[in-house]
Structures are given as structure tokens and as C-alpha cells.
Amino acid sequence: MPAGRKRQGTLEANRREELLQAAARLFVEKGFDATTTRDIAEAVGMRSGSPFYHFRSKQELLKAAMIAGLETGYRRLQAASEDIVDPAQRLRVMIRVHLGNLLEGDCQVPMLLYESRALDAAARAEIATVTDRYQETWQATLDELAAIGKLRSSAAPLRLLLFGMLNWSSQWYRADGALSLDQIAAAAADLLLM
Amino acid sequence: MPAGRKRQGTLEANRREELLQAAARLFVEKGFDATTTRDIAEAVGMRSGSPFYHFRSKQELLKAAMIAGLETGYRRLQAASEDIVDPAQRLRVMIRVHLGNLLEGDCQVPMLLYESRALDAAARAEIATVTDRYQETWQATLDELAAIGKLRSSAAPLRLLLFGMLNWSSQWYRADGALSLDQIAAAAADLLLM
DNA sequence: CCTACCGATCGGTAGG
DNA sequence: CCTACCGATCGGTAGG
Numbered sequence: 195m196p197a198g199r200k201r202q203g204t205l206e207a208n209r210r211e212e213l214l215q216a217a218a219r220l221f222v223e224k225g226f227d228a229t230t231t232r233d234i235a236e237a238v239g240m241r242s243g244s245p246f247y248h249f250r251s252k253q254e255l256l257k258a259a260m261i262a263g264l265e266t267g268y269r270r271l272q273a274a275s276e277d278i279v280d281p282a283q284r285l286r287v288m289i290r291v292h293l294g295n296l297l298e299g300d301c302q303v304p305m306l307l308y309e310s311r312a313l314d315a316a317a318r319a320e321i322a323t324v325t326d327r328y329q330e331t332w333q334a335t336l337d338e339l340a341a342i343g344k345l346r347s348s349a350a351p352l353r354l355l356l357f358g359m360l361n362w363s364s365q366w367y368r369a370d371g372a373l374s375l376d377q378i379a380a381a382a383a384d385l386l387l388m
Numbered sequence: 389m390p391a392g393r394k395r396q397g398t399l400e401a402n403r404r405e406e407l408l409q410a411a412a413r414l415f416v417e418k419g420f421d422a423t424t425t426r427d428i429a430e431a432v433g434m435r436s437g438s439p440f441y442h443f444r445s446k447q448e449l450l451k452a453a454m455i456a457g458l459e460t461g462y463r464r465l466q467a468a469s470e471d472i473v474d475p476a477q478r479l480r481v482m483i484r485v486h487l488g489n490l491l492e493g494d495c496q497v498p499m500l501l502y503e504s505r506a507l508d509a510a511a512r513a514e515i516a517t518v519t520d521r522y523q524e525t526w527q528a529t530l531d532e533l534a535a536i537g538k539l540r541s542s543a544a545p546l547r548l549l550l551f552g553m554l555n556w557s558s559q560w561y562r563a564d565g566a567l568s569l570d571q572i573a574a575a576a577a578d579l580l581l582m
Numbered sequence: 583c584c585t586a587c588c589g590a591t592c593g594g595t596a597g598g
Numbered sequence: 599c600c601t602a603c604c605g606a607t608c609g610g611t612a613g614g
Contacts, residue, residue, distance in 0.1 A: 209583090225505065227421030231609060244583050246610060308502070311419065346540070349575030351567055354560050355553040362552025366545075373545055381543030385579055403599090425593060438599050440594060585614085592607080598600085 210248050212238045215301070218259040222302045226256055226309040256309060257317045263303035264324040267295035271331060281338040282387055288335065290379040292360055297367050297375060305364050329353065339387070346388045356386060404442050406432045409495065412453040416496045420450055420503040450503060451511045457497035458518040461489035465525060475532040476581055482529065484573040486554055491561050491569060499558050523547065533581070540582045550580060 216237035220229040231252050232242045249255045274291045278284035296304050307325070310318055332353055339345045345352065359382050367378070410431035414423040425446050426436045443449045468485045472478035490498050501519070504512055526547050533539045539546065553576050561572070 225419065225421060227419060228506070230607080232607090241584050242608095243585080243587095243610075247583060250610095252609065312422070347575055347578050349571070349578070351557075351560075351572060351575060354556065355576060355579065358553040358556025358559075359549040360552070362548065362556055363545075365552075366548050377543070378545060378549075381541055381545060382549060384541050384543070385549065424591080426591090435600055436592095437594075437601080437603095441599060444594095446593065583614105586612090588609105588611080590608085593605100595604080596602090 206248075209238070213240075213245055213248055213255065214259045214262055217255045218263055218301045218303075218306060221256060221259065221309055222305050226252075226312045231255075253313055253317065256306075257313060257320065260303075260306050260310075260321055261324055263301050263306060264321070264328065266301075267292075267303045268324070268328050268331075270295060271328065275331075275335075281335050281342070282344055285335050285339060285387065286379065286383045288332065289356075289360065289383050290375065293363065293375045293379050296361060296364055297369075302364060304361050332356075344387055346386060352386070356382065359385070400442075403432070407434075407439055407442055407449065408453045408456055411449045412457055412495045412497075412500060415450060415453065415503055416499050420446075420506045425449075447507055447511065450500075451507060451514065454497075454500050454504075454515055455518055457495050457500060458515070458522065460495075461486075461497045462518070462522050462525075464489060465522070469525075469529075475529050475536070476538055479529050479533060479581065480573065480577045482526065483550075483554065483577050484569065487557065487569045487573050490555060490558055491563075496558060498555050526550075538581055540580060546580070550576065553579070 213234060217234045220233055220237065231245050235242050235245050249258065271288060271291050275284050275288050278287060296302060310321065336353055363378060407428060411428050414427055414431065425439050429436050429439050439449065443452065465482060465485050469478050469482050472481060490496060504515065530547055557572060
């Protein structure tokens with residue numbers, strides 16, 4: 195019964211997806227250790243043991259949530275920026291998209307990265323593969339800007355200082371606050387570009 | 389027997405201090421939840437129940453470690469900067485001292501702040517008192533620089549973007565890496581000042 | 583995916 | 599500050 199099996203597979207994939215999203219949200223909110231697998235199960239209406247039908251361990255859940263979130267963020271970044279020819283304009287868009295990845299939606303992908311220390315070396319290596327690709331996209335645009343003298347500083351760690359500015363905003367940004375993401379993005383871009 | 393009592397008091401204060409430092413280091417390294425009170429006891433050569441002779445709870449230990457670390461950092465900042473008349477030079481020194489607070493020594497004060505979510509509202513308010521004082525010192529110097537047109541951006545959240553650049557460095561800085569704290573400090577200052 | 587459960591660990595306490 | 603301990607919680611599993 196292929197149709198039945200297929201529908202079942204879809205349902206299972208959906209439950210898996212629900213678990214990932216609930217886990218991501220809770221891990222960001224309370225931290226990996228303070229979130230119990232029972233919290234996650236309850237968030238999707240399961241019993242305490244059931245998440246382990248979908249994931250081998252709590253660490254597996256974290257790893258999968260990180261990778262899924264990072265890949266979504268990467269796709270958004272590429273889709274929004276790859277057709278922009280002017281590197282300065284492209285950087286502005288990338289900054290805005292990154293702030294969205296960070297602060298819009300309910301996952302806050304890059305903040306999940308703080309929880310990497312809960313994972314073993316093998317899992318961390320898997321995640322590094324995805325984050326490296328994200329970083330390379332940024333470095334390419336920054337290099338392009340440096341080559342035409344449009345960056346105010348050519349210091350080696352410029353990308354890292356930029357990510358710091360942006361990622362730290364999750365510590366203080368409030369959706370109902372005085373500053374919009376557009377304003378924060380513009381302020382950060384103005385600091386870098388000349 | 390005042391002399392005896394005094395010596396005893398000093399010993400007790402020393403043990404307390406040892407606990408605070410061990411706790412701070414472990415909380416930064418492994419996170420609050422992943423650090424057990426047994427880890428902390430063992431780090432100072434005590435038995436599992438003994439930290440509770442000095443601190444009512446694990447949360448009390450975290451709170452006290454945060455406040456002690458923040459006050460040390462604040463004293464360093466003031467001592468290094470208060471006599472510098474030129475605000476641009478003062479900002480450069482403050483940035484360097486802040487990086488030291490963050491990355492030298494074994495406590496990494498500002499990173500402890502991530503663990504605030506483990507505390508209740510009352511404890512968070514106590515800590516806010518100390519961090520606010522730290523922030524005000526920075527805001528005063530930034531205002532001074534803005535007034536004489538020496539900042540490249542007058543965006544409202546400039547202080548927050550700056551803290552982001554600096555604090556994020558704890559995610560990637562390595563003492564044996566290619567970049568020294570002096571170089572990072574200079575790169576950050578160059579981005580802000582004109 | 584649920585029921586029922588286990589072994590381990592953990593924060594904290596009593597009593598000295 | 600130690601010994602001895604408790605109650606609760608947690609990640610994970612067996613068996614269906």
C-alpha cells in the first residue's frame with residue numbers, strides 16, 4: 195500500500211519537524227541543560243518517552259535542530275543576496291537578513307550555537323560544516339569590498355567584529371523597543387562601509 | 389579571643405573566595421546547569437555538602453560570583469581610564485581593559501552574564517545595578533565623543549554594537565591565535581572613531 | 583507512539 | 599566543614 199506508507203511517512207516527518215521546532219525554541223529560551231526531554235514532549239503533545247522514537251538522544255535533537263535552523267538561515271541569506279551586484283548594497287541586505295535569522299521567527303538560530311558545548315566533537319564538526327559555508331558567503335563579500343577600498347577597516351577579524359555586533363543584539367533587542375531591525379542593520383552597515 | 393576569631397574569619401572568607409572563583413570558572417566553562425555543586429566542591433577540595441555551609445544555594449553562588457567579577461572589572465575600568473582627559477584615547481583604553489576583563493584571567497566576567505536566566509527576578513535586579521554602573525561609564529565617554537563629532541556613527545545603540553563586537557570575541561579569541569588583544573582592541577576602536 | 587519503569591545524578595539538609 | 603542521606607528529577611529503555 196504505497197499511498198498509505200507515503201502518508202504515514204509524511205505524518206512521521208511532520209511530527210519530527212514539530213519536535214525540532216519545539217526543541218529549538220526551548221533550547222534557546224531556557225538553555226539545553228535546563229530543557230528536559232519531557233518539556234519538549236509536552237510542547238508537542240507527546241508523552242515523556244516518545245521523543246526517543248524520533249531521536250536517539252537529547253543531543254541528537256539539539257544537533258538536528260541546529261543544522262535545520264542553520265540551513266534555513268543560509269537559504270534565506272543566499273536567496274536575498276545572490277543577485278545583488280553592488281557589494282555594498284549586498285552587504286546591507288545580508289546584514290538585514292542575518293538580523294532576521296537571529297531575531298525574527300521563534301527559533302533564533304545563531305543563538306542555538308551557544309549550546310554547542312553540550313555536544314561531542316563529532317557533532318560539533320558536523321555543525322562546523324554548515325556554519326563555515328555561512329561564514330564563507332560573508333567573507334567573499336567583505337573581500338570584494340576591501341578590494342575596492344569600501345571598508346573602513348581592513349583588520350583581519352572584521353567579519354568576527356561584525357558578527358559580534360549583530361549576534362549580541364539578541365541580548366538586548368526587543369520587538370516592541372525603540373529600534374527596528376532596519377535601523378539596527380543600517381547602523382551596523384554604516385560603521386563598516388565608507 | 390578577638391585575635392582567634394579574626395583569624396578564623398579570615399580563613400572562612402578565603403574559603404568563600406576560593407569557592408567563588410572556582411564556581412565562576414566552571415560556570416563559564418560548562419554553563420550553570422551543567423556544573424554541579426559537587427564539581428565546585430571538588431575544585432576547592434571540599435566534600436559535596438560543604439559549599440552549602442558558605443552559600444545557601446547554587447543560585448546564591450552564581451549571583452555572588454557574578455557580582456564579585458563585575459565589581460573587579462568595574463574597578464579595573466575606572467582605575468585605567470578615569471585620569472585620561474582625551475576621550476578618544478580614553479575609549480581606546482577602556483576597550484582594551486574590557487577585552488582584558490573578558491579574556492584575560494580565568495573568570496571571563498561578562499560571559500557569566502549569559503547565565504542570568506538561571507536566577508530569579510530579585511537576583512537579576514541586584515546584578516542589573518552593577519552592570520548599569522559599568523554601562524554608564526561607557527555611555528558618558530561615548531556621549532563626550534559624539535558631542536565633539538568624533539564618532540563615525542551617532543546611532544542610538546552604538547554602545548550596544550560596540551559591546552557586541554567585544555563580547556563576541558570570547559567565542560573565537562584564542563590566546564595562542566594570530567590576533568593579540570591589543571590588535572583586536574585597535575580594530576574595534578578604529579571602526580568607531582574618526 | 584504510550585505505559586511503566588530503572589539507574590543515576592543532583593541540590594540540599596540534619597546532625598555532629 | 600564532613601558523613602550520611604533524602605526526595606525529586608531526568609535521560610533513556612523495554613515491550614507492546
